[in-house]
Amino acid sequence: MRTPPFNLHLPTTVSEAVQISAELRAEGRETDWIAGGTDLLPNYKWHLNTKSDVISLARIEGITSVSMTEIGAMARLSEIADGGEAHPLIAAAARKVASSLIRNSATLGGNICLDTRCFWFNQGEDWRSSIDWCLKCDCGTGADCRVIVNQNELCVATYQADLAPNLMVLGAAIHLAGPEGERSLPICEFFKLDGMTRNVLREGEMVVKVTLPDEVGQWQGEYQKLRLRESWDFPEAGVAAAWRLGGDGTLAELKVATTALESIPRLHDQEVAPIIAAGWSGEESITALAKAIQQTVKPVNNTAFPPNYRKKMTRVMCERALAQLSIN
Amino acid sequence: MGDEQMKGYRQQPGKLPFKKPGSGGGKPFSELRDLDFIPESLDGRLAQPHGENRHDYLLTGSSIGRRTPMIDDRWKVTGQAKYGDDIRLSGELIGRILRSPHHYAKIRAIDTSVAEALPGVEYVLCGQGHKTLFGVLPVTKDEHALAVEKVRHVGDLVAAVAAVDEATALEALRLIKVDYEVLEPVHDMRKAIDDSEHPIHDRGKYHIGESNVQKRVFQEFGNISAMKDSLATSAAKWKFAGVNHGFTEPHAVVAHWDPSGRLTLYTPQQVPHYLHRALADVLDVPMHQINVYRTFVGGGFGGKSDPFPHEMCAAIMARETGKPVRITFDREEVFWTNRGRHPSLLEMVLHADQQGRISGIETDALIDGGAFASFGHVTTYYNGVLHTAPYEIGAFHYTGARVWTNKPASGAMRGHGAVNSRCAVESGIDDLCDRLQVDPITFRLANLLPPHSTTITGFRVTSIGMRECLERVRDASGWVEKFRKMPLGRGIGIGCGFFISGSGLPIHWDPNKFPHATVHLKVDMDGGVVVHTGAAEIGQGSDTVVAQSVAEVLGLPIEMIRIKSRETDTSPVDLGSYSSRVTFMNANAAISAAMVIRADLLAAAAEITAADEKMLVIGDRRIYVKRDPAVGVSYLEALHKALEDRGALVSSGSYRTPPMGKSHKGAAAGLAPAYSFSAYVAEVEVDMETGQSKVIEVWAAHDCGRALNPLAVEGQIIGSCHMGLGQVLSEEMVYGRTGHLRNANLLEYKIPTVHEMPKVTPIIVESNDPEGPFGAKEAGEGPLLPILPAVVNAIYDASGIRVNELPVTPDRLFRSIEKKIKAEEVDNALQLPNPNLQYSDLQNVVEARALDHGKRDDERQLDVEREPYHNGALFGLDPAIAPEEQTTDWVISLTPDEDYLADPRLAGSAWKHTERRHMGGEN
Numbered sequence A: 001m002r003t004p005p006f007n008l009h010l011p012t013t014v015s016e017a018v019q020i021s022a023e024l025r026a027e028g029r030e031t032d033w034i035a036g037g038t039d040l041l042p043n044y045k046w047h048l049n050t051k052s053d054v055i056s057l058a059r060i061e062g063i064t065s066v067s068m069t070e071i072g073a074m075a076r077l078s079e080i081a082d083g084g085e086a087h088p089l090i091a092a093a094a095r096k097v098a099s100s101l102i103r104n105s106a107t108l109g110g111n112i113c114l115d116t117r118c119f120w121f122n123q124g125e126d127w128r129s130s131i132d133w134c135l136k137c138d139c140g141t142g143a144d145c146r147v148i149v150n151q152n153e154l155c156v157a158t159y160q161a162d163l164a165p166n167l168m169v170l171g172a173a174i175h176l177a178g179p180e181g182e183r184s185l186p187i188c189e190f191f192k193l194d195g196m197t198r199n200v201l202r203e204g205e206m207v208v209k210v211t212l213p214d215e216v217g218q219w220q221g222e223y224q225k226l227r228l229r230e231s232w233d234f235p236e237a238g239v240a241a242a243w244r245l246g247g248d249g250t251l252a253e254l255k256v257a258t259t260a261l262e263s264i265p266r267l268h269d270q271e272v273a274p275i276i277a278a279g280w281s282g283e284e285s286i287t288a289l290a291k292a293i294q295q296t297v298k299p300v301n302n303t304a305f306p307p308n309y310r311k312k313m314t315r316v317m318c319e320r321a322l323a324q325l326s327i328n
Numbered sequence B: 001m002g003d004e005q006m007k008g009y010r011q012q013p014g015k016l017p018f019k020k021p022g023s024g025g026g027k028p029f030s031e032l033r034d035l036d037f038i039p040e041s042l043d044g045r046l047a048q049p050h051g052e053n054r055h056d057y058l059l060t061g062s063s064i065g066r067r068t069p070m071i072d073d074r075w076k077v078t079g080q081a082k083y084g085d086d087i088r089l090s091g092e093l094i095g096r097i098l099r100s101p102h103h104y105a106k107i108r109a110i111d112t113s114v115a116e117a118l119p120g121v122e123y124v125l126c127g128q129g130h131k132t133l134f135g136v137l138p139v140t141k142d143e144h145a146l147a148v149e150k151v152r153h154v155g156d157l158v159a160a161v162a163a164v165d166e167a168t169a170l171e172a173l174r175l176i177k178v179d180y181e182v183l184e185p186v187h188d189m190r191k192a193i194d195d196s197e198h199p200i201h202d203r204g205k206y207h208i209g210e211s212n213v214q215k216r217v218f219q220e221f222g223n224i225s226a227m228k229d230s231l232a233t234s235a236a237k238w239k240f241a242g243v244n245h246g247f248t249e250p251h252a253v254v255a256h257w258d259p260s261g262r263l264t265l266y267t268p269q270q271v272p273h274y275l276h277r278a279l280a281d282v283l284d285v286p287m288h289q290i291n292v293y294r295t296f297v298g299g300g301f302g303g304k305s306d307p308f309p310h311e312m313c314a315a316i317m318a319r320e321t322g323k324p325v326r327i328t329f330d331r332e333e334v335f336w337t338n339r340g341r342h343p344s345l346l347e348m349v350l351h352a353d354q355q356g357r358i359s360g361i362e363t364d365a366l367i368d369g370g371a372f373a374s375f376g377h378v379t380t381y382y383n384g385v386l387h388t389a390p391y392e393i394g395a396f397h398y399t400g401a402r403v404w405t406n407k408p409a410s411g412a413m414r415g416h417g418a419v420n421s422r423c424a425v426e427s428g429i430d431d432l433c434d435r436l437q438v439d440p441i442t443f444r445l446a447n448l449l450p451p452h453s454t455t456i457t458g459f460r461v462t463s464i465g466m467r468e469c470l471e472r473v474r475d476a477s478g479w480v481e482k483f484r485k486m487p488l489g490r491g492i493g494i495g496c497g498f499f500i501s502g503s504g505l506p507i508h509w510d511p512n513k514f515p516h517a518t519v520h521l522k523v524d525m526d527g528g529v530v531v532h533t534g535a536a537e538i539g540q541g542s543d544t545v546v547a548q549s550v551a552e553v554l555g556l557p558i559e560m561i562r563i564k565s566r567e568t569d570t571s572p573v574d575l576g577s578y579s580s581r582v583t584f585m586n587a588n589a590a591i592s593a594a595m596v597i598r599a600d601l602l603a604a605a606a607e608i609t610a611a612d613e614k615m616l617v618i619g620d621r622r623i624y625v626k627r628d629p630a631v632g633v634s635y636l637e638a639l640h641k642a643l644e645d646r647g648a649l650v651s652s653g654s655y656r657t658p659p660m661g662k663s664h665k666g667a668a669a670g671l672a673p674a675y676s677f678s679a680y681v682a683e684v685e686v687d688m689e690t691g692q693s694k695v696i697e698v699w700a701a702h703d704c705g706r707a708l709n710p711l712a713v714e715g716q717i718i719g720s721c722h723m724g725l726g727q728v729l730s731e732e733m734v735y736g737r738t739g740h741l742r743n744a745n746l747l748e749y750k751i752p753t754v755h756e757m758p759k760v761t762p763i764i765v766e767s768n769d770p771e772g773p774f775g776a777k778e779a780g781e782g783p784l785l786p787i788l789p790a791v792v793n794a795i796y797d798a799s800g801i802r803v804n805e806l807p808v809t810p811d812r813l814f815r816s817i818e819k820k821i822k823a824e825e826v827d828n829a830l831q832l833p834n835p836n837l838q839y840s841d842l843q844n845v846v847e848a849r850a851l852d853h854g855k856r857d858d859e860r861q862l863d864v865e866r867e868p869y870h871n872g873a874l875f876g877l878d879p880a881i882a883p884e885e886q887t888t889d890w891v892i893s894l895t896p897d898e899d900y901l902a903d904p905r906l907a908g909s910a911w912k913h914t915e916r917r918h919m920g921g922e923n
């Protein structure tokens, strides 16, 4: 297995990075950002949508900070997990990503922008040639999706990163920089429903940091991750919940988000709202909410566990994420 | 000094101050010999609860029984060990292999012209010119260097390229055009029993109908008619996924033809000798023109014990180009090469009678061999015969079939052929006990074969430490307080194992003519001992155990023993590292060789000291009179005396198995000079809401005869637990709906990580085998067997779910929990009933018998004049006579009758076909 050759660029500032990208594109070359490389390089080794030019963000200064309200795109997951600065929910979620070795390289930006996964796709070239490729990396063959066949336009590869739902429930904003300047948006608007496009990043645009609301310290939360092994394994279902208690100790606000069930992570305000509106009753509300969320998620068969199991487990994960609110 | 001056010159004795050779140690005299390591039987104090061993008098106390780190460990931990891919020869070419994208297809044509024209490509190889078949078993050779007429699975080898570098080789592969005619593949092993338009292989007149059945076995032993008259029956249909060895080092090979026209093939191999033979066949050169060089092996577990096509490709391309060729696999290729455990469909029926005896075992095993035969012929037998002990049984009915399918080939994997059916038997016994409401450990203790007995299939069993294993794990685990007494979601379970310690018959030749293992020794002036052995060190410690054995006999520190085991050029023939044969056979051979040197040394010492040779013993680098250590000489003094007029001392020792077993067809499968036994208790936690199981703790008792190196035995036990845990909980070669191996990588092929690994308490049981080297048996494979059923039974204790599909992934267990919720009509998993145990009257019966048999076994162990004991005595027959000679109720039958064929079980239905040669006509 060989990583195909590529040109590596090593900018030292965000603007330089954006500029290099723009210049290369102007020449008609294609680029990828590389942060920790723990996702990109395995994919390159498998010759999955490789590009001629790779721009590393590793030497860019000033985008590695970790605090309660701001995390730089190049902050390492090990730092987020164990540095003691990040919000406890984010730290706990980071601790569940991959393995300690991988977390030393892995970054926040890479985690958020993680490529979607599918067992028809995350395979070597010989393997993919044996199934005649698939839509997401069709090698010019116009191949169909192998999961949902006979449609030829949508890729339903699964988004299997852990941090996004946790950032969503804490109300994070994501800050981007690109050839057209900088922009910010709520992180729940960052993802775009398609396993190939994945998110709203424009050509040559990169993630610089995420910020969390000033009062995020008042929020507590819990992240539940379904996986076969306690290390290495990507989430097969993930449920993040965060809440703020009022002065009287009752539930004031609640957010729930899921990951690893569809092509994007999803915030479940729609399911939460009616239940909060009906008045929080602890155990019963949890059961109802968990059921509602289970019903909305639509996992497909492209990860290790069968989709119906992942769907059913969403309810259990949800109940466990909310267990602390059962006696409210 | 000129030549003339040298002529006729002799050193006059005493003219030069030759120093007396040192004692080797700092002390001029040894301590009085430590009588603790002299066994009771030889006038010492070392208790021998299990009787004598033929090597007792050779003990010197230097090495055996000591916790000894592997002698090659520093090479590994400092990164200096050279594995397959570390061999770099100058001017090497890189070889890569073009693999089939189809499950099953005819190759119409291959066009290599464009690839050949690519600059940097030195050779493109196709299968047509190399049609010689090979395979590890001479009876089932069905592999080629490269596909000749058909490809048989995705990943099958089609063509190979040797080029100046890997990028060029890969590019060249893309340029090879293959014209395939796609054939209808067979993925489902059940369908492979049927006749097929294009059977995957053609075995000529031995082909079984037009089917894909490669091997079928029918066996009935014992009182078949009485078996069904039972008090309780447990029946289960099992499904076992295929698993891969998951060794760290991918296959890699370097081939080099030297200027003298000889081939050296560097490869991490478990069976260099079989490869040596296959190479000679395929390359059409005599064996003496080939040197198989075994590199360090980064894990084998049975996965590197076939001669492989890529090894042939490297050798052929190196010959054609005149340059060394190196091929290293990607992980995907490792999975496509496979030879892992067979996916299996198993039916297991157990019967128990009024007295709590196992009156019958009925097993039907359909095993999926994938595209090639590999070891499968043997595996088919092993799935049956290896569960006819440690229990005394009234009847045994086995039907087995191995089929070809369009998957990567299954083969031998640690616990070869025994693991799946053992899991089913032990789980079945747990179920029987549940039905009978007796304690499963007591039940087992009441049904064990005694030491020195014969099994129902005629295996001669010598030492048995099974009883002690069971008792010790029961006590260590707190079984009595825990079993069926823990809350829902927590459980404890027991499982046992029985495994061969070496296979009785060598694969390739008449055992009466050649020994199984041979070891050569050479001792020269410096006193160091060079050991030449062909045993393949694959990380299991075979070099260390040979060094220990020689060190022990000669009373030397292990540092003075140097092992040369790498090259077939210098090592005597050894059959390889499989069947857990190495310690038993090779150490026995080493002891024999060392005994020759020992005799030389003792004779020399006797000559110097004028002491009676019979009174001399060997201690730490000294030979002296047993009860007066002052009278003696240093090892070097004795050695130099022995070297006078001879030069280096050399010796050769060998081992062959004694004649054993019955004479029916297939009687040899499963025969071994000794057997290992084990019992594990596992404690698990089951998350009833998610179906996730976690093993908390394992108590693992293994009878290895004698722990020559307890450190290594414990390592094997713990490692086996880890490996078995993978198979029972998470590892699985997943073939999706299209038949493609979905998880040919180590992220999706789920080997347990350190987090999944429970605390394991290894318990070494030493039954002291009379024929094993210093009493030793095997510890490499047997320890894997019990972990699967122990976990499966613990899951039942925790959740009330009888698992019958492995691995027990959370989704599978959850599905069963859901079904049970429905069946029990409860709201959720947490309300499910917990299995319980109310002793029935039978408990007293089995308890009494267990006690009784304990005494019987102790006596047999020590009694040298013991009578024979045949399986069947428990059912009232005369133990001294083979049962089939006593009564016509007791049968041995090897072909199914019409009654059976009217309604065969799954694998049994393979017998509906007639072999072509019996179909009439010319053939």
Ligand SMILES: Cc1cc2nc3c(=O)[nH]c(=O)nc-3n(C[C@H](O)[C@H](O)[C@H](O)COP(=O)(O)OP(=O)(O)OC[C@H]3O[C@@H](n4cnc5c(N)ncnc54)[C@H](O)[C@@H]3O)c2cc1C
Residues within 6 Å of the ligand: A032, A033, A034, A035, A036, A037, A038, A039, A040, A041, A042, A057, A073, A074, A077, A096, A097, A098, A099, A102, A105, A106, A107, A108, A109, A110, A111, A112, A113, A114, A115, A160, A161, A162, A163, A201, A205, A206, A207, A208, A232, A233, A234, A235, B747
């Ligand atoms: C064995 C293994 C197990 C894993 N397990 C998990 C797991 O359990 N949970 C999990 O979430 N992940 C897991 N991962 C995936 C990965 O390691 C992590 O998600 C990691 O955080 C990715 O970060 P990175 O910096 O290495 O990303 P990279 O590989 O550098 O990049 C990943 C993607 O993001 C893009 N990207 C990176 N930074 C930016 C940026 N600033 N702006 C725009 N795009 C950017 C890259 O172009 C690339 O497409 C696993 C990976 C491996 C190899």
Ligand code: SF4
Residues within 6 Å of the ligand: A117, A118, A119, A120, A121, A134, A135, A136, A137, A144, A145, A146, A147, A148, A154, A155, A156, A157, A195, A302
């Ligand atoms: S979801 Fe479909 S298109 Fe996307 S990677 Fe999987 S098979 Fe390919």
